[in-house]
Amino acid sequence: MLLLLACTLLSAPVFAQSPGTRVSNLNDVDPSIGGVGLILEPTRPTVQLPNQMVRVYPVRKDALDDQVAYFPLTVAAHRVFSLFSFLPVSGDPSGLWDRKEVYDHEVLTPYYYRSELGDNGTITEFSPGAKSGVFKISFKGSGPHYLRLGILNEGGEINTDGSSISGTEVFRGMKAFFYAELSAAQQGAVYREGAGKRQVLVKVPEQVSMRYAISYISVEQAKANLGREIPGGDFNAVKNKAYHEWNKVMSQINVEGGTPAQRRVFYTALYRCYERMVDISEYGQYYSGFDHQVHKSDKPFYVDNWIWDNYIALEPLHTILNPKKEADKINSYVDMYKQGGWMPSFALVFGDWPAMTGNHAATWILDAYLKGIPIADKEAAYAGLRKNSLEGTLLPWNNGPATVLDSFYNAHGYMPGLPYGEAETVPQVENVWEKRQAVSVTLENSYSDWAIGQLGKWFRKPVEEQRLFLNRAYHYKNVYRADKGFMWAKDKQGNWIDNMDPKAAGREFFTENNAYTYNWVVKHDLQGLIRLMGGRQAAEAKLDQLFREDLGTAKFHFWKTQPDASGLVGQFVMGNEPSFHIPYIYNYTGSPWKAQKRIRMLLDTWYTDNYFGIPGDEDGGGMSAFVVFSMMGFFPVTPGLPMYNIGSPVFTKVRINLPDGKVFSINAPKNSAGNLYIQGAMLNGKPLNKAWFRHKELQNGGTLNLVMGPRPNKEWGASPADQPPSGVMSPLVNEQWMLNETRP
16 A cells, blocks of 8 residues: 555646647646755646636645645745635545645646545536636545635624525735635535634535636626636636647747657746736736736736746746736736835735845846837936836835935945844845845846946936946945955955855855855846956866865755755756856856856756756745756846847747747757757858857747857857857847847
8 A cells, every 4th residue: 555655646747638739838737846946836727718817726835745724825925825626526524624644646737637636536626717616526434525715814794595505705905805606506515613704615516617717806896707707617618718829929939859768847937937927917907916906007017026036037037938928917917006105015916025135127127128119208207217226126026215224325335244143234125034035135236227327328328327326336346356256245345255155154144055156147247247256267267176076065965954955066056037147157167168068967867757856945936937947958147138048949949939920049959968068050041159148039930050069169169259249238239229120
């Protein structure tokens, strides 16, 4: 029996057959990948429509847990809040309130879920709509049979009436509502004693389906959403519609070559890139957690974005694949500023969750704007970004007016670090775990201020205004300690904090990583950073050493300080977002062949098609977008510069079907595990001797041909004249303005 259980848990997941006979990229999606977190969080096998509100998954500790606790009727915020629990159960009601059910024969797809629950194998199926979903239940074994529904958060109640069920849930200063209809009349309801109406068992026959919808406005609106999306009880119709929605977005990128495992990794990563942001508009209106009002609007309103994680690769990917949707997301952000008074950091359904460091809405908006995304209200967008930078606090996990530390930053050009042993005196600093993160705050805001300065140029702000922010873009130099060769903390007197250890320094000075990672985050001025490090040869040697440097202690001790620093190769951290661009920096040091070698090694090592196939917190598409880009063979090293660095593609052919009907293809016919080095390249029939290309060259459609081989061509892309552009005053931004005829 134990052997049988182990085989069940560790076997490959079962996949649903695609409707019809056409081969679909959906067949290569395996939502179980990453289902066991390497150190921190596992992935969730969410079932939803792309970027839509209702997200459902089986709640369990991870993929090795053999019991399902419940299914949420929706995920309100990725990894933060779920709403309304649901589980089919059978037996004596007194023993059902907290019961978890074992599961078997589980089918995981983006558009359909199926499993057999409990010892009797009750068949549970689910398919989603946009604001709705339908569960189809076939109970097995003797009854009585129930649908168990409950409240998961601060308060609320569930009400039953004939064949309908409705509920209200209170969480984080707002309410959510659901309305559901059963395919058969309920046979009674039992509420949990002493819990009010927070948990109920609804007695039902052996065969029953429950179609429901969610609203953030009212139960009546939830009922209207249901009537619009799932007016009848045809489960297969909902399933087929969901399949076709997913098939459409998964067909935007078609790959050939690689191994079956690599294709599963790639398409599963692409699927995860559509979990967030989600559109919470409800057919002409939406509730905003930023001013707690219902707004009339015929436009989408997108929430649930962790911008620190997502500006790096996820949003640039959608700028290519879904530019109209990207415009709607950015315009939603600007509306949030108008409603709440601050540009959001993490724009969740209940309002801003001011996590992490930097003002990276600026980076995101600049990147999208220079790639042709229109900004509906440029004045408001700029005002919000400017306010966050100059009038707001830069402290991590804070949003609001500036503190004394921010005044210091504005006057001196760096966030002062607190020497070890010195008590924190600034009450706004979260002093249990997050602390000041002083060096990271300086570095991340140097980058986001650069983005504001560039936006000021294109939004025709006064020259003094542009210069203010472009000067602030150089603040990173204030924390580079040349004698140590590291980004380093300074105290308020301007003295280096000498007992800082670049390996062991935690959140006192850095965000989720140490100095070895944050040495390289100056993405907006890599040329300036390389000069600080002593030139291309010295910077290349530092990059080499990053991947070789010992931890200096046992892993368990290192991870006590740096639990986010997973997927380690030396001191390089594959499992956290600030590292994603680092292997590509070899393109800037005249050694693109080293980038090709490292990228292929990192993909092969850390992104596999099994439960352990994600090296860190996946962050709702943040990490998966790195996989999609890198497996295709290029990456946006500096969001805000309209160009891409070339790495080493995994596939022999990649075809990106752009929304306007154009196609951008990458051909590498001799590509293989052994032939990972680029020997030469041609872009649209012309020789390409540099390891980068412009966004407009992708956007206009075309073909990148790569000749691959087993040994590096150390001359390709090595000339200083061929290195990618990167500088506070990079000419590429001006060039894009003049040459891209699609600029809004």
